[in-house]
Amino acid sequence: MSEDKAKRPRRPATELVHGGTLRSQFGEMSEAMFLTQGFAYDSAEAAEARFKGEDPGFIYSRFSNPTVFMFEERIRQLEGAAAARATASGMAAVTAALMCMLKAGDHVVAAKALFSSCLYVVEDLLPRFGVQSTLVDGTDLNQWRDAVRPNTKAFFLESPTNPTLEVIDIAEVARIAHEAGALLIVDNVFATPIWQQPIKLGADVVVYSATKHIDGQGRVLGGVILSADEAYVNDHLHNFLRQTGPTLSAFNAWVLLKGLETLDIRVRRQTESAAKIADAIASHPKIAKLIYPGRPDHPQADVVKKQMGAGSTMMAFEIDGGKDAAFRVATALEIITISNNLGDAKSLITHPSTTTHQRLSEEARLGFGITPGMLRLSIGLEDPDDLIEDLRLALDKA
Numbered sequence: 001m002s003e004d005k006a007k008r009p010r011r012p013a014t015e016l017v018h019g020g021t022l023r024s025q026f027g028e029m030s031e032a033m034f035l036t037q038g039f040a041y042d043s044a045e046a047a048e049a050r051f052k053g054e055d056p057g058f059i060y061s062r063f064s065n066p067t068v069f070m071f072e073e074r075i076r077q078l079e080g081a082a083a084a085r086a087t088a089s090g091m092a093a094v095t096a097a098l099m100c101m102l103k104a105g106d107h108v109v110a111a112k113a114l115f116s117s118c119l120y121v122v123e124d125l126l127p128r129f130g131v132q133s134t135l136v137d138g139t140d141l142n143q144w145r146d147a148v149r150p151n152t153k154a155f156f157l158e159s160p161t162n163p164t165l166e167v168i169d170i171a172e173v174a175r176i177a178h179e180a181g182a183l184l185i186v187d188n189v190f191a192t193p194i195w196q197q198p199i200k201l202g203a204d205v206v207v208y209s210a211t212k213h214i215d216g217q218g219r220v221l222g223g224v225i226l227s228a229d230e231a232y233v234n235d236h237l238h239n240f241l242r243q244t245g246p247t248l249s250a251f252n253a254w255v256l257l258k259g260l261e262t263l264d265i266r267v268r269r270q271t272e273s274a275a276k277i278a279d280a281i282a283s284h285p286k287i288a289k290l291i292y293p294g295r296p297d298h299p300q301a302d303v304v305k306k307q308m309g310a311g312s313t314m315m316a317f318e319i320d321g322g323k324d325a326a327f328r329v330a331t332a333l334e335i336i337t338i339s340n341n342l343g344d345a346k347s348l349i350t351h352p353s354t355t356t357h358q359r360l361s362e363e364a365r366l367g368f369g370i371t372p373g374m375l376r377l378s379i380g381l382e383d384p385d386d387l388i389e390d391l392r393l394a395l396d397k398a
């Protein structure tokens with residue numbers, strides 16, 4: 001295999017097309033898909049050397065695989081991380097990122113506005129193994145400071161949050177975490193690596209559901225964990241992933257590698273459309289409140305400006321008239337489809353309180369700002385004027 005010959009530093013859009021490329025002796029242009037469980041050795045001595053780590057070649061696809069490695073390298077170079085490890089889904093990435101470094105007696109502080117499966121890991125799963133957790137309002141820095149205990153080992157947050165698009169000051173939370181001797185882990189799915197690079201803001205570990213914008217065409221599941229330094233990977237993550245096996249398949253890695261090639265252009269276009277759509281519908285009489293990180297009326301507009309390159313491909317809005325009115329709007333849409341994925345080429349709408357967040361109590365939902373009239377909208381690659389028309393006609397039926 002020969003490696004990508006890059007020596008000069010490259011800008012992100014270039015890295016996303018060329019980063020991490022390995023070529024076989026055939027010189028293929030499109031990255032090869034290595035659908036193989038394992039690898040052959042020329043001699044027993046060669047096998048021994050590889051297992052001892054004296055020869056860096058591949059051993060077994062649960063540990064690593066050339067196609068998966070190309071995907072990891074491409075996103076690692078984009079983010080300027082020391083290491084990247086792919087996983088089978090975003091939840092495998094979140095679970096591994098936390099579990100690999102925690103043990104009974106440790107404590108975690110997390111922002112309470114989390115993707116509901118992440119909330120399960122922090123609130124239900126970790127305590128079963130003796131790891132305590134405290135949930136805070138992530139936008140209130142004093143709550144992070146007050147939650148620290150002598151045994152706090154990790155901070156965990158998502159920004160912007162799902163589905164209410166709250167924005168948390170990553171640099172400030174990283175400072176508090178580091179003063180406490182804890183690592184900051186950031187779920188960067190909603191921001192995308194195009195608009196926010198948490199490692200550059202001080203985060204130690206970044207996780208993605210690659211299922212979202214990185215695939216961006218609703219085909220496969222995948223995840224990735226990026227680390228700012230080698231120690232986290234060498235001391236914790238490497239062995240955890242090898243021995244427990246939440247491995248990304250080579251086929252899915254190939255799809256995601258191709259997704260990265262168009263990530264920049266898709267996210268830019270989807271964000272531009274989302275900003276236009278947010279402005280076009282914000283003052284519609286049936287919309288009580290619209291939350292979009294690119295608008296000056298966003299509650300944390302100053303933090304958005306400080307840490308994000310632009311708004312988002314996502315928005316949330318509340319319909320006057322509660323659940324019934326929100327259901328009428330979602331069902332009346334012709335182009336925008338009811339589905340719970342996000343970051344897709346197709347625009348998707350979801351009613352969080354009865355779908356993604358239905359597991360929570362009504363009280364918990366309201367605590368996160370998830371009201372019965374709230375809809376979450378993910379903007380795709382369609383013509384934004386068609387989407388505005390679709391939304392206006394549906395809103396009139398609320």
Ligand SMILES: *Cc1c(COP(=O)(O)O)cnc(C)c1O
Pocket residue numbers: 089090091092094115117118158162187189190208209210211212221222223
């Ligand atoms: C979707 C999502 C996840 C989980 O990813 P999967 O690939 O579905 O496992 C985690 N965090 C956030 C913010 C998400 O949107």
